[in-house]
Amino acid sequence: MLSKTFIIAALAAAVTATPIAQGQSSSWASGAPAATVAPSSAPAPVSTGAPAAVAVNPTAPDGLVAKLLTEPNTVGRFKEIQSQLATGTINLKFDFNPAANPAITPGAGGQVDLAQRANFPILTGTGISAAGIFFNPCGLNTPHFHPRATEFLTLVTDTKMLSGFVLENGLVSEFNTTLTKYQGTVFPQGSIHFQQNLDCQPAVAIAGLNSEDPGASSVAQNFIVNIDPEIVDATLGFPNEINADNFAQFKKNIPTPLAKGVEECLQRCHIAY
Ligand SMILES: *[C@@H]1O[C@H](CO)[C@@H](O)[C@H](O)[C@H]1NC(C)=O
Numbered sequence: 001m002l003s004k005t006f007i008i009a010a011l012a013a014a015v016t017a018t019p020i021a022q023g024q025s026s027s028w029a030s031g032a033p034a035a036t037v038a039p040s041s042a043p044a045p046v047s048t049g050a051p052a053a054v055a056v057n058p059t060a061p062d063g064l065v066a067k068l069l070t071e072p073n074t075v076g077r078f079k080e081i082q083s084q085l086a087t088g089t090i091n092l093k094f095d096f097n098p099a100a101n102p103a104i105t106p107g108a109g110g111q112v113d114l115a116q117r118a119n120f121p122i123l124t125g126t127g128i129s130a131a132g133i134f135f136n137p138c139g140l141n142t143p144h145f146h147p148r149a150t151e152f153l154t155l156v157t158d159t160k161m162l163s164g165f166v167l168e169n170g171l172v173s174e175f176n177t178t179l180t181k182y183q184g185t186v187f188p189q190g191s192i193h194f195q196q197n198l199d200c201q202p203a204v205a206i207a208g209l210n211s212e213d214p215g216a217s218s219v220a221q222n223f224i225v226n227i228d229p230e231i232v233d234a235t236l237g238f239p240n241e242i243n244a245d246n247f248a249q250f251k252k253n254i255p256t257p258l259a260k261g262v263e264e265c266l267q268r269c270h271i272a273y
Contacts, residue, residue: 054095054097054099054100055095055100056100056101056102057091057094057095057100057101057119057120058088058089058090058091059119060089060090060118060119060120060121061084061089061090064080064084064089064090064121065117065118065121065124067080068080068081068121068124068125069124069125074125077124077125081121081122084121090120090121090122091120092122094115094120094130096113096115096130096131096132096206097113097132098111098113098134100113101113105256106134106258107255107256107258107259107260108136108139108255108258108259108260109135109136109138109139109140109141109197109255109258109259109260109261110133110134110135110136110139110141110197110202110258111133111134111258112131112132112133112134112141112216112258113131113132113133113134114129114130114131114214114216115129115130115131115132116129116212116213116214117129117212117213118213123212124212125212126212127210127211127212128208128209128210128211128212129149129208129209129211129212129213129214130206130207130208130209131151131206131207131209132204132205132206133153133195133204133205133206133207133258134202134203134204135161135195135197135202135203135204135205135258136197136202136258136260136261137197137199137200137201137202137261137265137269137271138196138197138198138199138200138260138261138262138265138266138269138271139196139197139202139203139258139259139260139261140194140195140196140197140258140259140260140261140262141194141195141196141258141259142194142218142219142220142221142255142258142259143192143193143194143218143219143220144192144193144194144216144217144218144219145190145191145192145193145216145217145219146187146189146190146209146211146214146215146216146217147189147190147214147215147217148189148211148213148214148215149189149209149210149211149214149215150186150187150188150189150209150210151186151187151193151207151208151209151214152184152185152186152207152208152209153179153184153185153186153187153195153205153206153207154179154182154183154184154205154206154207155179155180155181155182155183155184155203155204155205156181156182156204156205156206157181157201157202157203157204157205158180158181159180159181159197159198159199159201159202159203160178160179160180160197160198160199161178161179161180161195161196161197161198161203161205162176162177162178162179162195162196162198163176163177163178163179163185163187163193163194163195163196164176164177164193164194165187165188165191165192165193165194166191166192166193167188167191168190168191178198179205189210192219196261196262196265197261197265198265199269200265200268200269200270200271220254221254221256223235224250224254225254229247260273261273
């Protein structure tokens with residue numbers, strides 16, 4: 001019975017979140033990208049705002065994080081950071097603007113820009129990271145968990161956002177809440193959680209995570225796509241709905257995060273899907 005319910009839910013999620021042609025305006029980028037921005041595969045964000053020069057976040061030099069991790073103490077670590085700052089190989093600030101993060105390929109529903117140890121080495125040893133999450137209208141940050149961090153997410157735009165989590169085995173009812181501007185909520189470490197922009201306009205949330213290397217694991221993507229099909233089949237109770245003939249198609253339709261959004265929102269906002 002349980003697996004049946006899961007299949008239906010999984011199918012519904014996959015179907016409603018099916019990505020289609022790109023081209024949705026990604027107007028969450030507040031400033032027009034300046035000529036200094038490296039070319040990216042992403043569609044250029046449309047903006048009518050005042051143009052702002054956006055510098056791409058620097059790539060950490062090879063071996064720097066490893067070196068920082070082996071400094072005998074914090075002063076030694078920050079002396080190394082200081083010398084790297086002086087040569088301009090790393091920055092003391094991180095720009096969450098998607099235009100400053102061209103290496104990230106957006107999903108149909110938006111993108112997550114995570115400042116973590118690997119791309120913002122000053123975080124090494126601090127036990128913290130932060131994300132800027134940029135949602136297109138209706139954008140869905142699909143259910144995922146962070147193996148090494150609890151997350152505190154705050155909505156910063158004047159929009160509505162549904163968020164929810166399921167803690168773990170033993171307490172599996174969904175905790176959920178709707179956020180408006182400047183309201184925040186928490187997703188406990190390891191809990192499966194999501195955020196859904198309920199508005200027909202872009203939204204931005206900023207999140208802090210209590211690990212410099214929080215990690216993320218997308219539930220549907222990693223379970224249905226990346227676990228051996230025989231195991232998935234058995235786990236789902238050998239469903240009739242997913243079989244050898246349609247499984248490849250089924251897998252192909254599972255979107256990358258962020259997904260386009262739920263059907264009700266896409267219809268209300270007149271977004272093709
Ligand atoms: C919120 O959680 C409750 C139960 O925990 C669930 O019944 C309901 O469907 C959830 N609502 C939304 C909008 O996700």
